[in-house]
Amino acid sequence: MQLTEFFTEDVIKLDLQGDHKDDILKELISLLKLSEKSEGILFKMLKRRENLGSTGIGRGIAIPHCRSLVVNHLRVAFGRAKDPIDFKAIDDKPVSFFFLIVAPPLEVSNQYLPVLGKIAQLCREPDVPEKLAKIETPAQFLELLDQKQV
Amino acid sequence: MHPQLEILLELQDLKTQQRELVEAAEDSSHEIERKVFRVRPEDAAAQLQAKIEEMEATLAPDIANRYRVILDRRARAVAPVLSGICYGCFMTVPTALPQSNEEIRWCEHCGSFLYFVD
Numbered sequence: 001m002q003l004t005e006f007f008t009e010d011v012i013k014l015d016l017q018g019d020h021k022d023d024i025l026k027e028l029i030s031l032l033k034l035s036e037k038s039e040g041i042l043f044k045m046l047k048r049r050e051n052l053g054s055t056g057i058g059r060g061i062a063i064p065h066c067r068s069l070v071v072n073h074l075r076v077a078f079g080r081a082k083d084p085i086d087f088k089a090i091d092d093k094p095v096s097f098f099f100l101i102v103a104p105p106l107e108v109s110n111q112y113l114p115v116l117g118k119i120a121q122l123c124r125e126p127d128v129p130e131k132l133a134k135i136e137t138p139a140q141f142l143e144l145l146d147q148k149q150v
Numbered sequence: 151m152h153p154q155l156e157i158l159l160e161l162q163d164l165k166t167q168q169r170e171l172v173e174a175a176e177d178s179s180h181e182i183e184r185k186v187f188r189v190r191p192e193d194a195a196a197q198l199q200a201k202i203e204e205m206e207a208t209l210a211p212d213i214a215n216r217y218r219v220i221l222d223r224r225a226r227a228v229a230p231v232l233s234g235i236c237y238g239c240f241m242t243v244p245t246a247l248p249q250s251n252e253e254i255r256w257c258e259h260c261g262s263f264l265y266f267v268d
Contacts, residue, residue, distance in 0.1 A: 035268050037151045037251075045163050052197060053189040063186075067166045069159050069230055072267045090188055104230065105166040106237065113182060120186045 001111065003076075003118055003145045011077040012138035016098070021050070021087055024079065025064060028100040031077040038070035042102060056089025061123045061132075065101040065116055074103040074111045076119075078141060080132065097132045099123075122150045151251045154213050155228075158263050161205050161217075162228045168198040213254065220261055229262035238262035 011031045018024040025046050029039050045066040049055065056062040077100040084094030099119045103112035122128060125148065135141050174183050174191040183189045209217060220227045229238025236243050239260035247255060247264075255264045 037156075038268055041156065041159055041163075044160060045167075048164065048198075048201070049167065052194040053187055055187055057186055066163070067170070068163045069228060069265055070268070072230065072232055105162065105226065116186075117182055120182065 001114060001118075003115070003122065003150050004142055006074065006076045006111075006115060007078065007142060007145065009138035009142070011075075012141050013077075013079045014135065014138070014141075016079040016081045018081065019083065019085055021085065022047070024081060024085060024087075024098060025050075028064065028077050028079050028098055031079070031100070032071070032075050032102070034070060041070050042066075042068050046100075050088075054088040054090065056087040056091075056095050057120065057123060058089055058091035058093065059123070059129050060084060060089075060093060060096045061099070061129065062087050062089060062095045062097070063099045063101065063116065063119055063123070067103050067105050067112065069105060071102050071104050074101070074107060074115060076101050076115065080135075097129065118150045122148055152254050154210055155251055155254055155263065155265065157205055157208055158213070158217065158228050159265060161202060162226055164198050164202050164205070165226075168195050168202065171195040171198070216256070216261075216263070220263070224260065224262065227263055228265050229257060229260065231264050231266045236260065236262065236264060 013031055016024055016027050018027050029042050045068050046064050049066045055064045079098045081096050084096045087095035089095050101116055131144055171191040171194050174181055183191055217227050229236050231243050234243055236257040238257055241259040249266050251266050257264055
């Protein structure tokens, strides 16, 4: 399993406009093209997860994630904020890069935790924040995932 | 969407999240929340339990009764419906049943509340 199997260009946004945590989460959710009601439910679930502890893992990266019945298979998205925002990350530094992961409660292929783990593994690589800052197109983001072989 | 169905969906999502946190506390292969996100699974699960109880108290009495009856028999009270199949019991949902979340509906086979996925 490789992360490139899950990302497509239409779920990658390199100019998130929001300047608050909630706005960023909403923009990321909108990339999944769900109904308005489903978006609302998903937003609440992501907020509840954030209330348990920020998904900002440091080095300018956050991985908001949850399970929800509003999706019927694992969905991911990536966003880069125009300006770094306060996401209450564990290193207290502002966050620019956001990987969204949402999965249904029951998955036949059980991909949620492995995908979450792979994204965390990618984010631990020393050069990744710098590379994420430099990409100019969604295609380059996919190339980066490919290069990293995660 | 029916407001009570929305509560049921949120309850189910919270319970799923809580279940995973409990597994994380018991099984080192599920330790991602602790290791990567530095969440203490035991504390987070307790926090979610409080929220679950608060939300369960907002269910209408008839819905709450059915919810409790289903949970006595099954792990999940709400089953998604995909391509006309109830994913609680994998039986076909009658085509005569409107495929809408505006009303509360349940599966005639397994009794689960039905959520028609977009």
